[in-house]
Amino acid sequence: METETRYCRICRIEIPKERVEALPDTLVCVKCSEKMGGENEVIITVVATGKPGSLKKTGQEVMVKVKPRELKWVQRIPRQK
Numbered sequence: 001m002e003t004e005t006r007y008c009r010i011c012r013i014e015i016p017k018e019r020v021e022a023l024p025d026t027l028v029c030v031k032c033s034e035k036m037g038g039e040n041e042v043i044i045t046v047v048a049t050g051k052p053g054s055l056k057k058t059g060q061e062v063m064v065k066v067k068p069r070e071l072k073w074v075q076r077i078p079r080q081k
């Protein structure tokens, strides 16, 4: 599959193909992502699990939620034609 060339929404440099492949929704380069503290917020919750109807908790389940950070401030930059 051919990966499209994508440019960072903030600094306009080309985002490395490897990053676009790993994060198909990414809009920024690694550096800008780091600057904003990560493009996505990752929320990890550990929940105890057990058999239905049983109060005994026998296992643990990790729930990972990925919430994209607000990119509104990025969109204020006019697009280059």
Ligand SMILES: [Zn+2]
Pocket (backbone or CB within 6 Å): 008, 009, 010, 011, 012, 013, 028, 029, 030, 031, 032, 033
């Ligand atoms: Zn950038």
